[in-house]
Amino acid sequence: MSKTAESVWNNCLAFIEDNITSQAYKTWFEPIKAVKLTDNALSIQVPSKFFYEWLEEHYVKILKVALTKELGATAKLVYIIRMENTYGNKQPFTEKIPSANRSNLQSQEIDVPLKNKSPELKNPFVIPGIRNVKIESQLNPNYNFESFLEGESNRLARSAGLAVANKPGGTSFNPLLIFGGVGLGKTHLGHAIGVDIKDKYPEKTVLYISAEKFTQQYIESVKKNNRNDFIHFYQIIDVLIVDDIQLLSGKAGTQDVFFHIFNHLHQNGKQVILTSDKAPVDMIDIEQRLLSRFKWGLSAELNHPDYDTRVAIIKNKLYRDGVEMPEDIIEFLANNIKTNIRELEGAIISLIAHSSFNKKEITIDLARKIVDNYVKHTKREVSIDYIQKVVSDYFQMDVDTLQSKTRKRHIVQARQLAMFFAKKFTKASLASIGSQIGQRDHATVLHACKTVDNLSSTDKQFRKYVEDLSKKLTL
Numbered sequence: 001m002s003k004t005a006e007s008v009w010n011n012c013l014a015f016i017e018d019n020i021t022s023q024a025y026k027t028w029f030e031p032i033k034a035v036k037l038t039d040n041a042l043s044i045q046v047p048s049k050f051f052y053e054w055l056e057e058h059y060v061k062i063l064k065v066a067l068t069k070e071l072g073a074t075a076k077l078v079y080i081i082r083m084e085n086t087y088g089n090k091q092p093f094t095e096k097i098p099s100a101n102r103s104n105l106q107s108q109e110i111d112v113p114l115k116n117k118s119p120e121l122k123n124p125f126v127i128p129g130i131r132n133v134k135i136e137s138q139l140n141p142n143y144n145f146e147s148f149l150e151g152e153s154n155r156l157a158r159s160a161g162l163a164v165a166n167k168p169g170g171t172s173f174n175p176l177l178i179f180g181g182v183g184l185g186k187t188h189l190g191h192a193i194g195v196d197i198k199d200k201y202p203e204k205t206v207l208y209i210s211a212e213k214f215t216q217q218y219i220e221s222v223k224k225n226n227r228n229d230f231i232h233f234y235q236i237i238d239v240l241i242v243d244d245i246q247l248l249s250g251k252a253g254t255q256d257v258f259f260h261i262f263n264h265l266h267q268n269g270k271q272v273i274l275t276s277d278k279a280p281v282d283m284i285d286i287e288q289r290l291l292s293r294f295k296w297g298l299s300a301e302l303n304h305p306d307y308d309t310r311v312a313i314i315k316n317k318l319y320r321d322g323v324e325m326p327e328d329i330i331e332f333l334a335n336n337i338k339t340n341i342r343e344l345e346g347a348i349i350s351l352i353a354h355s356s357f358n359k360k361e362i363t364i365d366l367a368r369k370i371v372d373n374y375v376k377h378t379k380r381e382v383s384i385d386y387i388q389k390v391v392s393d394y395f396q397m398d399v400d401t402l403q404s405k406t407r408k409r410h411i412v413q414a415r416q417l418a419m420f421f422a423k424k425f426t427k428a429s430l431a432s433i434g435s436q437i438g439q440r441d442h443a444t445v446l447h448a449c450k451t452v453d454n455l456s457s458t459d460k461q462f463r464k465y466v467e468d469l470s471k472k473l474t475l
């Protein structure tokens with residue numbers, strides 16, 4: 001990959017950021033823009049002469065180290081001093097700088113005319129007029145703030161989202177990183193912010209994209225040799241919402257390109273909203289320079305909803321679907337599905353479907369069955385019945401066959417696996433396991449456990465059974 005002024009400078013910045021205080025970094029380095037790279041000389045634009053002097057006085061050493069690392073011993077640094085309010089007048093906007101002898105880096109004078117008069121369009125990538133191009137925002141209008149119920153678990157994230165929607169790019173919540181476990185509303189909230197911004201600022205270009213799709217697009221662009229078009233496209237967005245950013249982990253190329261896009265948007269006061277299933281500290285295989293940027297704004301967590309919020313969410317869903325449900329069943333659901341709002345909604349939908357298919361009333365019994373069948377068995381103790389069901393489903397037999405007295409090899413193996421997992425995942429004694437799985441004695445169960453242990457270390461196929469079943473049982 002060829003070096004650009006931006007890429008070289010970004011690498012320098014990453015190095016510098018790690019070596020000075022964040023306050024100093026914000027004050028003295030964030031306002032700098034890399035302008036060009038020619039003959040191993042990097043031109044950076046600084047806002048004033050004072051700024052330049054300060055850099056030379058205090059940071060020339062680290063600048064030199066950083067730049068030499070990037071460009072080798074012949075590296076040069078060129079300052080371009082950009083005077084404010086000189087747009088449109090014919091005076092050169094740069095000032096001539098006497099060669100700085102204090103540093104070994106050479107400074108030279110340079111005079112680059114501004115291409116246009118609008119301070120907004122100082123970025124060469126932004127072609128005038130391109131803003132008229134309509135970009136579909138990919139937002140789901142049903143995921144809005146109104147349908148995103150407030151509770152203790154989401155108060156901070158929700159209000160930060162509202163603040164961002166009121167003033168995109170204009171708060172210190174940039175980026176806004178929303179993180180939390182599966183099914184807790186990250187995607188919903190991300191959309192809600194976008195929908196609200198579109199509503200309040202119709203002229204803004206808002207784009208929602210999953211990190212997965214972003215990655216695909218990037219890979220496509222590399223294949224088709226239009227990586228730059230890809231980058232430019234993202235650089236003209238006003239509000240960029242990237243969902244499930246943790247999916248960038250381990251993807252160095254995508255991270256790199258996202259880093260550039262992020263920097264560009266951030267520097268231009270554009271709003272970035274990210275969601276992740278982990279807090280930044282827990283993200284693995286994401287480059288440090290990206291992680292540090294994720295922390296610039298606000299990280300707000302979505303927690304597990306409390307009981308009242310769960311009840312409110314259920315009622316809201318029923319209301320929107322025009323369905324009535326007895327209060328005790330609502331309470332039952334809220335009491336039994338605690339950690340995932342998507343599952344809560346799934347259970348409600350199944351419950352309604354079952355009752356209307358079978359023309360049955362919605363009863364607690366039905367609710368209990370649904371919760372058992374449709375909700376992942378997290379945390380709740382797995383029962384021996386459940387293990388037998390999962391194992392026999394896996395081998396496409398029924399539980400009676402699994403328990404039968406037959407000596408057919410594949411049935412014996414299934415039975416032994418059921419015993420093995422019963423020992424592993426429940427607190428039941430060998431005797432009790434034996435009596436529940438086809439009236440066997442404790443020695444049979446013990447033998448089964450040993451056999452499974454042996455086979456899974458010698459037989460590849462068998463090991464796969466154990467792994468698959470393990471996964472199914474611990475989901």
Ligand code: ADP
Binds near residue numbers: 180188
């Ligand atoms: P995540 O992206 O965190 O996995 P989603 O945003 O997809 O979760 O949310 C899962 C489901 O739960 C969605 O249907 C969403 O509408 C619903 N949901 C999540 N949080 C709330 C909330 N606070 N109020 C109402 N519905 C919610």
Ligand code: MG
Binds near residue numbers: 187
């Ligand atoms: Mg999501």
